Amino acid sequence: MATSKIGKKKTWSCQYPARRKFLDWSKRTHFIDGIARGLLYLHQDSRLSIVHRDIKASNILLDKELNPKISDFGLARMFGGDQTEANTKRVVGTYGYMSPEYALDGHFSVKSDVFSFGVLVLEIVSGKKNRGFCHPDYNQNLLGHAWMLWFNGIPLELIDECFADSCTPSEALRFIHVALLCVQQRPEDRPDMSSVVLMLRSENPLPRPKQPGFFMGSNPSEKDTSSNKNQSCSAN
Template sequence: MNLSECRVQCLNNCSCMAYSNTDIRDGGSGCAIWYGDLIDIRQVAVGGQDANWQDVFYIRMPASKKVNQEVSPKTKKVNQEDVIDKQKMKVRVAVAIAIAVVFGVLLIAYCICKRKNFREKMKNKGMIDQNIDGQIEDLELPFYSLATIVIATNKFSSNNKLGEGGFGLVYKGILADGQEIAVKRLSQNSRQGLTEFKNEVISIAKLQHRNLVRLLGYCIEGEEKMLIYEYMPNGSLDSFIFDQMRSNTLGWPMRFNIICGIARGLLYLHEDSRLRIIHRDLKASNILLDSKMNPKISDFGMARSFGGDQTEGNTNRVVGTYGYMAPEYAIDGVFSVKSDVFSFGILLLEIICGKKNRGSFHPEYSLNLVGHAWKSWKEGRTLELIDTCLKDSCILSELERCLHISFLCLQQHHEDRPNMSFVVMMLHSEISLQEPKEPGFYVGKKSPSSSKNQSSSTNEITITLLDGR
């Protein structure tokens, strides 16, 4: 029996524990089979072959067990290669696991760090406010989905862009029912974005007046925060009075109606609304005109509201537009209803003259509009101030009265200025007017130092620029 037949014989017997040739010479022959417990065959001399039996001795073992004992040169070589491969595999698996663990730890640390930095960044920008949704919902203001706004504005197309300011961009939109809207979209890069958003919602959501722009609803989804307003087809007042071509369409009767409408809107904010509201950014670009050219005060992002009998406040951070701000607000940060009165005086002067306050109107004295108007009025040259397109349509006595009222609103000290209820009364009656003192921010050649000090104020000033919508 050769070795292969001997192997088969052993495998067919469950009691066989090992097998070998009985004679290993000349390729080997015969078959020796072991049963039961095995002993070290090197201790048993069989025909002088004890020294060679260990090289041709085959032990039967279960397939589930690893064989660590090599019984032949060929088997020894194969087993060594298997052991090496298994060791390499173990090393590879261990290295892969270690890399995965290290990567996972680093990834978790990175995510935690980024989340912390993001929250800090949002906190610094004033954008973490867990109560904002609840505050707006308490106002019972209609909610518009982001999908609705995207469709209405044609995916915020640049062709629908109406304007841009410190808050963000403003787009025109058309809802599914055909209603035209103006969408004010909070810019993610705005430093005052959420503060303005909340101020605007809280200040104007429940205000109802024909001379205030109407807030239709809001949208908050993800990082998107938007306010939806009624659309004003004639845009803003500045696009008319400061444009040589369009200014001709605003005759004096229409301008006087705009002046009275703005005054009534401010009176409502200061005295008749549920909260006393100070606008703090009243200017020509924030006066919108509807289809009938009726004025509506807009942009309440800078507004401050007071309750009870409080009429003024103080801030270390001055916001608004230079050229419209009252002296005490621009220099000391003190604002009140009289701050809005001063801004109204500037606006009234610009409507009459058709010129912006900021600028030089006299080559010798370097006067701004306030200084130029005051000098001309004191010298009896009122007609030189009037916008040329108004000379054929104006009622001179009415126009001069408005000019007089503007100087009363522009007094240097806030206690010398009238409140808006008295301004409205002066506009609609023939009562005698007191003589005004020199107005605030009288910029001229004789006082360059004061002008320099005012323009270099360390307070922060935010300039808002809006295109007509």
């Protein structure tokens, strides 16, 4: 079955008016729901719990019905029995999607994938990529920008202007809220994917998110230069 990558720039950039209309709000919410259910299956419903370790836009494929499929399991780690987390001396993955505890200490768990999912949701909602985005006023990446908007009470300004008039504000607000819960600094503060799936479509009140794991005022090129001395990352 033919597939395409959700992460290709031409897929959801506002520079392509035809695709802007094609990938409307309902399709993007379908992507978010499908990716969440896919991660839930890997973490909880498969025979062995699987941590993907490289959830990012370019590793989400779309079939001909535009159903999202998680791909590239080259870095995946299977856990058996009661094992749910591990440490590694060789950090691999993609900057911009890696959780702080994995990028800095090599510690990964299902909560590492939750963090990556949160980044991906913010990218889908905003139409911007976390890596390379830098707000001109306060020099933050996409996670920092989303947090500042949330903190200032204007989170809906994060929404991609391509469909700002067609999306459901309450639904968009909930997706942003859930994403911020997923990218919190401490892994124990993040929800698991079963909770995420429920929160995405529930109308129940959500807990207040804490500050996300991001580097304030960081320069992506400088961060890559220093990190690549002892680490390896896949191309995005």
